[in-house]
Amino acid sequence: MHSIYARANGISGLWSTCVMVLLGAVALSSFLFNADSKGSLDIVSLKVFHSKTRRYPFRNEEIGFVKFNLSADLTPLFNWNTKQLFVYLEAEYTNAQGVNNTVVIWDRIVRRKDDATIDIVQKEKYKLRDLSGSFSNVHPAQYSLKYSVMPYVGVLTYGEAARTTEAIDFPDARDSVS
Amino acid sequence: MTIQELVEGRIDFKGQKTADDIVRVVLITSTFLSFVIGFAFSSLMITMSTFALCTVALSLVVLPPWPMFNRHPVTWLSESVQEQK
Numbered sequence: 001m002h003s004i005y006a007r008a009n010g011i012s013g014l015w016s017t018c019v020m021v022l023l024g025a026v027a028l029s030s031f032l033f034n035a036d037s038k039g040s041l042d043i044v045s046l047k048v049f050h051s052k053t054r055r056y057p058f059r060n061e062e063i064g065f066v067k068f069n070l071s072a073d074l075t076p077l078f079n080w081n082t083k084q085l086f087v088y089l090e091a092e093y094t095n096a097q098g099v100n101n102t103v104v105i106w107d108r109i110v111r112r113k114d115d116a117t118i119d120i121v122q123k124e125k126y127k128l129r130d131l132s133g134s135f136s137n138v139h140p141a142q143y144s145l146k147y148s149v150m151p152y153v154g155v156l157t158y159g160e161a162a163r164t165t166e167a168i169d170f171p172d173a174r175d176s177v178s
Numbered sequence: 179m180t181i182q183e184l185v186e187g188r189i190d191f192k193g194q195k196t197a198d199d200i201v202r203v204v205l206i207t208s209t210f211l212s213f214v215i216g217f218a219f220s221s222l223m224i225t226m227s228t229f230a231l232c233t234v235a236l237s238l239v240v241l242p243p244w245p246m247f248n249r250h251p252v253t254w255l256s257e258s259v260q261e262q263k
Binding site for chain 2: 022
């Protein structure tokens with residue numbers, strides 16, 4: 001502590017420890033907030049069309065077009081340590097071989113508490129397609145709204161906010177009207 | 179003061195002890211205080227800015243060689259004691 005440099009060096013040791021303790025306390029405080037949010041999700045319409053795959057334009061595949069009615073109140077998830085919410089809509093089904101598939105068809109990033117209520121009737125953002133290229137042998141699908149809470153410091157938490165009440169069957173594929 | 183004395187910022191031993199005590203007390207209380215205040219106002223921005231302000235204030239108090247750290251200069255023995263050897 002005899003010179004300015006020595007005092008600065010001495011301060012920086014305890015200071016970095018204090019910063020880490022402070023951030024650790026903030027991360028631990030996230031566990032005090034156990035909020036759960038609920039909403040409702042309905043599928044307005046679901047159509048399946050024949051189309052070409054994006055990569056190989058000579059190959060045919062079936063694409064699903066979903067229109068959904070979604071309302072959810074996600075404001076309870078915002079605490080002082082919430083940086084943003086990642087909200088996504090998933091289609092879950094088992095295929096003919098018994099394998100569980102989940103396809104994300106819509107997502108949104110919510111950065112502020114004011115934007116945390118969702119009340120939309122929308123179509124999908126991403127393609128709803130099966131890896132095999134066809135929905136003909138696939139079991140009926142459930143749709144669910146899931147969220148990830150991303151903190152400033154700490155553990156990533158996740159949950160489910162809404163779910164369709166019953167599984168919806170995929171209709172037969174038809175040719176699109178051109 | 180020469181430039182070297184300015185940059186060095188020497189303080190006496192009792193001053194160094196005082197500086198060390200101030201640093202320890204201020205850093206630990208500012209950690210605790212900024213967490214509590216930020217939690218009360220539910221804003222991480224307030225937490226970080228109170229901690230930053232406390233750090234800046236601490237640097238201003240402890241880093242420069244203020245006169246209060248130089249109140250007890252070292253008393254060296256007079257030259258006549260050395261010559262007797």
